[in-house]
Amino acid sequence: MESSAVQSAANAGLTALRVLQTRDAAAAKRAIAARVNGVLCDLSCLVSETDTVEPVLPEDADALEIYRHSTAHLLAAAVLDLFPDTKLGAGPALKDDPKGGFYYDFLQEKPFTPNDLARIEKRMRELVKRNVPFRRIEMSRDEALQKFSADELKCYFISEKGGENPSFYTLGDRFIDFCRGPHVPSAGCIKAFKLLSVAGAYWLGDEKQPQMQRIYGTSFFTQEELDAWLQQREEAAKRDHRKLGRELDLFSFTEEVGSGLVLFHPKGALILHLLQEFLYGELLARGYDLVRTPHIASSRLWETSGHTAKYRGDMYPAMQFEEESVEYQLKPMNCPFHIQIYKSQPRSYRELPLRYAEMGTVYRYERSGVQHGLLRVRGFTQDDAHLFCTPETLEAEIVGCLDFAQKVYATFGFDYKVELSVRDAQDQTKYLGSDDVWALAEAALTKALDRLGLAYTRVEGEAAFYGPKIDIKVIDAIRRTWQLATIQVDFNLPQRFGLEYIGADNQPHMPIMVHRAILGSLERFFGLLIEHFGGKFPVWLSPVQVAVLPIADRLNEQAAAVARRLRAAGLRVEVDARSETIGAKIRQAQLRKVPYMIIFGDREAETGDVAVRTRSEGDIGTLPLDAFLARITHEVQQRLPTP
């Protein structure tokens, strides 16, 4: 958010707000900030007659970030009022973050207690009630460094980010912080907010630096939106995959193994196996070739691929055997391996497209503070594939990837949103590859989306330097979005590795490479699935599909015979032969979220029928065993959603 250029070009006290008021008083009243010549500014910023001034209204794309960032200032102002010796770190707005809509970092020796949070929130409400204004102050860099010489955190921001004329904002009596702005004009604009939690955070994210306290909060333009978000958060907490993972005995982490390294227990590993089986079936049916590559590779490979230069901070350090001169590194990505397989023999346009797929386990360094159960782990398996194609076949390959993703997401009952990231039309110098090839690739992606009738958002300037891409975000059962699939065109790696094929003209050409993953990280996807289903996996994925519950010990033998029948049909079945009441057995199966329960009593023993319950609908009546078997087998084979 840059605004100083506009503000210094001011004249005669004309503000953005004044311009808006003369044009449309109603819109000016709702505006929280302004866009002056395309740059976001405070409403109080000075403008000249010739500037274009537009209002930023609550419904605009930039508005929530400004609003939440303003709420972060409100938080810091309240903290300084109550704890005057506190020093301030960063206070950004957050988007789509389950932790909240903003945070502020505070350097303060005494840890904030829940009681402190309540006091701070109360103080924030007082500032809102008093409608305290946000005021902007500009000074020279030297003046600022002098003024804040006792505050090493502020001096850091001023030196690193302040430029020649750093700007500051005040709010109330004590708060002043370096900030570029813009903000809402006054605290009274902030209608609905809540403080959520306190966490430790290192200054500059560096474990060697002092530990600060990060207060998370969120804010919305209306109380209804805030309430809905809080309710969703509560629902998410009930579905938290870390909690359900423990309760359903799916996975764990131990300190002995190391942080971010997941252990899948039998039931979790079984679900992963079933997921992969599903994917392998689709891959083979769609003309992919399966490949398999090592977990480590010589550092030379990562140098050629450019990972060492671009990605070093995420890679594990090199290892070396004394008698060898070569260093090895754990793989952070699978791409260079698949490229080696492509290069293993001369290629002709007739064999393209080649589609190499691998459930490839990669290792990336994640700082221990940012891990979150399965969502960010240090070793994970991607459902990775690389397509090597000619310009002529690119579009059809993209259609294939999108169709694949649609099939997979429909199986899990996800809605999704599609984003197409293309070059920045203003600045095409930062991209690798010729204009022709970019135009071709962007057209292929666009046509593929159109051919499938997929609605998408086109994002200018979000393409990687090496090619345009399509991202798919799925929407889970409680309307949260998760970035999953990426279909990324790459002009870079083929060039770095000198890939070729012989074209119909008998000349060598460079293939176009596409990286694509549908689920992304299987571990993260597993975490998402647990939360999406709230632990109630569809029948085909349930570790135990049927629990046979004899109502008395004398029926255990016959119940076991029913279980054998079902197992012979390929189902995963358990018999609860404990000497417990049938009520206790049902409760237990329900807690374990087993989709089907067979209540086995004397009448069933006589007739050969089964009395069936589902975990969601309860009692669904008595039916012949064969009819039940047909129903459940159909659900498993079709991978139907949960009963």
Ligand SMILES: [Zn+2]
């Ligand atoms: Zn600010």
Ligand SMILES: [Zn+2]
């Ligand atoms: Zn790749």
